[in-house]
Amino acid sequence: MSTKEKKGIGILGAGAWGTALANLISENGHEVLIWAYESEVVETINNQNENVHFLSGIKLNPGIKATKEIKDLKDKEIIFVTTPSKFLRECLVNLKKYQKKNIPFVICTKGIEEKSNLFVNEVFEEIFSDNSFALLSGPTFAIEVANKSPSAATIATLDKKFWDIVSKIIGSNYFRPYFSEDIMGVAIGGSLKNVIAIASGIAEGRNLGENAQAALITRGLAEMIRFCNAKGGNPTTMMGLAGLGDLTLTCLSKKSRNTSLGIKLGEGQTIEMIISSQKTVSEGYFSAPSIIHLAKKMKIEMPICQGVNNILNNQANIDAVIIDLLSRPFKSEFNIN
Numbered sequence: 001m002s003t004k005e006k007k008g009i010g011i012l013g014a015g016a017w018g019t020a021l022a023n024l025i026s027e028n029g030h031e032v033l034i035w036a037y038e039s040e041v042v043e044t045i046n047n048q049n050e051n052v053h054f055l056s057g058i059k060l061n062p063g064i065k066a067t068k069e070i071k072d073l074k075d076k077e078i079i080f081v082t083t084p085s086k087f088l089r090e091c092l093v094n095l096k097k098y099q100k101k102n103i104p105f106v107i108c109t110k111g112i113e114e115k116s117n118l119f120v121n122e123v124f125e126e127i128f129s130d131n132s133f134a135l136l137s138g139p140t141f142a143i144e145v146a147n148k149s150p151s152a153a154t155i156a157t158l159d160k161k162f163w164d165i166v167s168k169i170i171g172s173n174y175f176r177p178y179f180s181e182d183i184m185g186v187a188i189g190g191s192l193k194n195v196i197a198i199a200s201g202i203a204e205g206r207n208l209g210e211n212a213q214a215a216l217i218t219r220g221l222a223e224m225i226r227f228c229n230a231k232g233g234n235p236t237t238m239m240g241l242a243g244l245g246d247l248t249l250t251c252l253s254k255k256s257r258n259t260s261l262g263i264k265l266g267e268g269q270t271i272e273m274i275i276s277s278q279k280t281v282s283e284g285y286f287s288a289p290s291i292i293h294l295a296k297k298m299k300i301e302m303p304i305c306q307g308v309n310n311i312l313n314n315q316a317n318i319d320a321v322i323i324d325l326l327s328r329p330f331k332s333e334f335n336i337n
Contacts (some may be wrong), residue, residue: 004031007169010076012091014041014066016142017108018082019051019058023146025080025169034066035073054238058146071098078104078169080136085111086286087119092127104132104162105153110190112282112290118188132159134166136242137190139249142258145175154177154242156186178241185233189243192227193250194202194284195291195305196220197258198265201335202311202318205266207329216304217251222333223302227291258284261329270310288312301327 007030011022014036026032036042044052047068049059073079073095083091088109105128106178111122116123121135138153145151155177167177180186199220201211224247225238237243252258254263261282264274275285288309295302307325310316 005168008075009169010073010093011035011082012073012078012079013084013109014045014051014054014071015082015084016051016054016146017140018080019045019055019060020142020146021080021082021138021170022064023024023058023060024172024175026063028169030169032061032064032099033072033076034064034101035070036066036068037246039068040069041052055146057192058143058264059137068156070094072115073099073331074100076103078106078166080106080108081124081131081238082108085109085113085123085283088120089113089123089127092124096127099128102131104134104159106121106134106136108136109277110137110187110194110285112191114290117290117293119184119185119191121187132162133157134159135164135186135238136166136170136177136189137244137246141249141253141305143255148174149173152178152241154237154240155247156180156183156242157234158183178238180237182234182237184231185228185235185237186242188228188231188233189224189238189240189246191283191287192224192291192305193220193243194248194258195288195308196223196247196248198262198284198288198308198312201256201262201264202266202295202308203257203262204259204320206322207266208322213251217247219305220248220251223304226300227295227298227302230300231294240313261285265311275328284308285312 009025009032011018013036014034032169041053042113047061090218105234107120107124112119113123134157136155140151140153155163163179171177199216200213225235228238229235291305292309307321321334
């Protein structure tokens with residue numbers, strides 16, 4: 001890569017995904033500065049070339065630098081945002097205090113803001129209304145990207161030229177980006193799949209069998225398509241990497257924080273016990289109430305998501321929820337309304 005092609009890239013968030021992206025981008029020849037909330041994360045990245053706390057065992061490119069000062073990202077040419085949705089608004093507002101140039105962003109966060117019920121792209125547009133942006137989503141476990149396992153993701157943006165730039169920044173012989181214009185659909189896929197994954201985990205924890213898990217994933221996909229159609233996204237997006245791809249990965253792997261949460265619930269642990277023991281965020285736990293609020297507003301049925309939300313937030317009995325789902329009237333399979 002020639003010097004002219006090098007870009008100064010900022011990464012907002014130094015969790016596992018932010019760190020894996022930083023390494024991918026740095027290995028493609030770009031200068032990377034990653035912002036971390038935790039001082040100890042900054043220290044281990046700068047002094048040991050490793051994010052011991054969130055991506056242990058992966059040696060990072062020495063060209064990656066870390067900072068605890070969010071203002072240090074203000075002069076970067078492109079910023080990738082990887083903070084959990086719970087902290088997205090706060091981080092963006094803090095960054096905007098220092099941002100002078102109208103730079104583009106790549107939002108790599110999945111989820112819904114709790115109080116506003118806004119998807120991550122909608123939160124971003126409220127704060128940076130004049131900035132170009134793309135949304136990156138798909139079946140991408142950070143540890144596998146960091147280990148250079150073959151992976152693919154969707155980049156959704158209305159600016160095709162920006163997609164061309166971003167695809168070159170992150171694309172490699174083991175990471176394949178695909179283009180989409182359906183920002184809303186990609187945001188929906190990355191959020192709803194987490195709630196379906198909790199349901200899949202509950203089924204595994206309750207030993208309901210692989211038939212039940214397959215049925216949950218398939219009917220969960222139907223709920224995603226229904227929601228996407230009502231919200232104004234393209235239902236076809238739910239059949240791609242940001243929909244079915246991410247749903248399959250998240251539901252069928254114990255690496256998934258959401259599936260793991262569901263398994264523990266199915267085995268009898270309380271949600272309070274599980275959340276208090278987690279170091280990282282299970283986005284589905286925070287997204288479920290917003291999804292149900294929006295579904296009711298749009299007058300669509302989301303029985304699996306509703307059941308998960310009742311278990312998480314309304315102290316519903318798991319076995320009673322399962323019986324309720326299995327007792328629903330028989331209906332046509334292909335109905336997105």
